[in-house]
Amino acid sequence: DAAHKAQLFANGTEDEVRVLTGKDAVLGAISSGKIPHAIIIEGDEGLGKHTLANFIALASVCGSTDGPCLKCNNCHLAEINSHPDITVISAADGKKNIAVAQIREMRAGAFVKPHQAKRKVYIIDGADTMNEQSQNALLKVLEEPPGEMVFILIAESKTRLLETIISRCVLFSLSEPEKSEAVRYIAESYMGYSKEQITEALENSGFNIGRALCELKGDTDEIRESVYAFLNAAIEIDEWEMICITNDYAKDRISASRFVAELKTAISTKIKSSLKNNSLSRDLFEFYNEVSLAESSLITNINLSLFFTSII
Numbered sequence: 001d002a003a004h005k006a007q008l009f010a011n012g013t014e015d016e017v018r019v020l021t022g023k024d025a026v027l028g029a030i031s032s033g034k035i036p037h038a039i040i041i042e043g044d045e046g047l048g049k050h051t052l053a054n055f056i057a058l059a060s061v062c063g064s065t066d067g068p069c070l071k072c073n074n075c076h077l078a079e080i081n082s083h084p085d086i087t088v089i090s091a092a093d094g095k096k097n098i099a100v101a102q103i104r105e106m107r108a109g110a111f112v113k114p115h116q117a118k119r120k121v122y123i124i125d126g127a128d129t130m131n132e133q134s135q136n137a138l139l140k141v142l143e144e145p146p147g148e149m150v151f152i153l154i155a156e157s158k159t160r161l162l163e164t165i166i167s168r169c170v171l172f173s174l175s176e177p178e179k180s181e182a183v184r185y186i187a188e189s190y191m192g193y194s195k196e197q198i199t200e201a202l203e204n205s206g207f208n209i210g211r212a213l214c215e216l217k218g219d220t221d222e223i224r225e226s227v228y229a230f231l232n233a234a235i236e237i238d239e240w241e242m243i244c245i246t247n248d249y250a251k252d253r254i255s256a257s258r259f260v261a262e263l264k265t266a267i268s269t270k271i272k273s274s275l276k277n278n279s280l281s282r283d284l285f286e287f288y289n290e291v292s293l294a295e296s297s298l299i300t301n302i303n304l305s306l307f308f309t310s311i312i
Contacts, residue, residue, distance in 0.1 A: 030059045030068075035119075036170045037145045040127070040153045040161070043174030044261055046210025052172065053123050053152045054078075057086050060150045061117035074117050084115040090125040096253045097129045103137040111146045119148040127153035128160035135162045142168045156261060159296055176207035185209065190216070206269040223255065227262040231270060234287065235280070239312055246308040256304050260295050264288060287311075 039056065041049045055068070061083055063072040070079070077083040089106055091098050106122055114120045124130075130138065142151065142165060151169075158166055158173075177185070179202065186198045186209065193201075193216055205211035211224075226245050233241035249259045267288045274280045294311050 030056075035060055035150055037149055038142050038151045038153070038169040039172065040155060040158055040166065040169040041172045041174065042128075042155045042158045044156060044208060044265060045258070046205070046208040046212075046214075047174040047176070048209065049154050049174060050125070052174070053125075053154055056150070056152060057121045057123060060119045060121045061085055063117070077116075083117070085117040085119065086121045086123070088123045088125055091129055097131055098124065098126060098134055100131070100134040100137050103130070103134045107137060107141045110141055110149055114148065119150055121150045121152065123152045123154065125154045128155035128157060130161075132162070135165055139164055139168075156257070157295070177209065179207060182207055182209055182212070186212065186216070204269070206265045206272075208265060211265070223249075223258050224262050224266075227259060227266050230263065231266050234312075242312045243308070246312070250304040250308055253298060253304065256307065257298050260291060260298065263291055264295075267291065 035056065041052050043049050058068040058075060058078045061074045061078055062068040063074050068075050068078075074083065078086055087106070087109070089098060089102055092102070106124075110120065110122065112120075124138070138151075139162065145151070153161070153165075153169065155161060158171060176182070179199075182202050183195060183198050186193065186202075187195065190213065197216060198212070201212040201215040202209070204215060226248070230242055230245045233239075233245065246259070249256045267284055271281055271284045271288070274284060291311050294307065297307060297310075
């Protein structure tokens with residue numbers, strides 16, 4: 001029942017939580033009023049991390065016992081991103097990482113009672129960009145959270161977070177939905193596209209709904225185009241072309257991170273379409289593992305030129 005699901009969501013082990021679907025876990029916790037004080041939402045760009053985070057934040061401040069009701073003043077303010085008890089923290093403009101000063105400021109504010117709602121919510125967007133000092137500052141408030149508080153950490157990968165932080169959070173690892181579910185969602189939510197168009201866009205994006213919608217809307221993405229050119233050069237073993245393509249991304253750590261995230265999706269998609277070619281499929285799988293292993297070094301001060309050289 002909902003109460004049991006909520007209890008597992010709030011206090012269960014990682015394996016117990018994983019047996020619940022995201023929908024069951026979230027709705028069960030909301031309906032019983034047992035939203036955990038700390039949550040990690042991880043997954044590639046376009047999988048709905050921000051949508052889920054905003055939904056949990058909305059439910060956390062809703063005045064209804066079954067929230068979110070979408071009718072009360074708290075819901076209205078949350079929907080228009082103006083709720084005084086919901087704070088989003090991300091890297092400052094022009095900065096690559098969330099600074100320790102931002103986390104310390106958040107920690108001090110956490111001890112102030114909510115202005116209007118029953119809970120305060122802090123959404124840490126790009127939590128995996130925090131360095132060790134910032135994460136340790138966050139850990140202090142996670143260990144002894146003050147009052148009714150919800151911390152939502154959005155990250156592309158939990159592997160960039162300290163184990164001590166992970167152990168104090170409920171984890172949601174978002175993955176690509178089933179093909180039929182993804183097609184149905186886009187068809188019902190965004191009119192004007194045929195099933196064939198939707199299916200093709202999803203296949204091109206590795207069944208990532210966010211990226212598929214960008215393709216359907218005609219949004220161009222230079223990074224994605226570069227990624228496909230890079231992958232083709234990798235298959236052709238054209239190292240010079242690979243170096244030339246990554247040269248533009250060796251100057252900006254944020255763009256480098258996006259490049260790597262897009263590259264992993266492109267490799268996964270290529271693997272699925274190359275299953276009949278055992279040799280190519282095996283090489284692509286090894287390449288994917290190499291890229292994933294190297295990805296964690298992006299949060300360090302590694303020279304980006306050396307980083308890209310390591311995956312060429």
